[in-house]
Amino acid sequence: MSKKGCGYTGGNCHIIVETCEGCGKIVELASGKYCKVYPEPAVKWIIGICPTATHVKRDVKEAVQKLNPLKASKRGKK
Numbered sequence: 001m002s003k004k005g006c007g008y009t010g011g012n013c014h015i016i017v018e019t020c021e022g023c024g025k026i027v028e029l030a031s032g033k034y035c036k037v038y039p040e041p042a043v044k045w046i047i048g049i050c051p052t053a054t055h056v057k058r059d060v061k062e063a064v065q066k067l068n069p070l071k072a073s074k075r076g077k078k
Contacts, residue, residue, distance in 0.1 A: 008039035022055035
């Protein structure tokens, strides 16, 4: 959505959903609040977290390397 209008199919962008509140990619116009990136933001929240959501913190999991018990016991003997 831009000041010139929406470039989405038929020229109709959809208003943001509740989960989008607080995002940095929201533009507020006279007709409502719209997402700058996605013309239909509700679709991005169906699967999970929106890929461009700036207000949601994602859990970063640290990769734990699995050790082979046989190799670990051999290393311990040295």
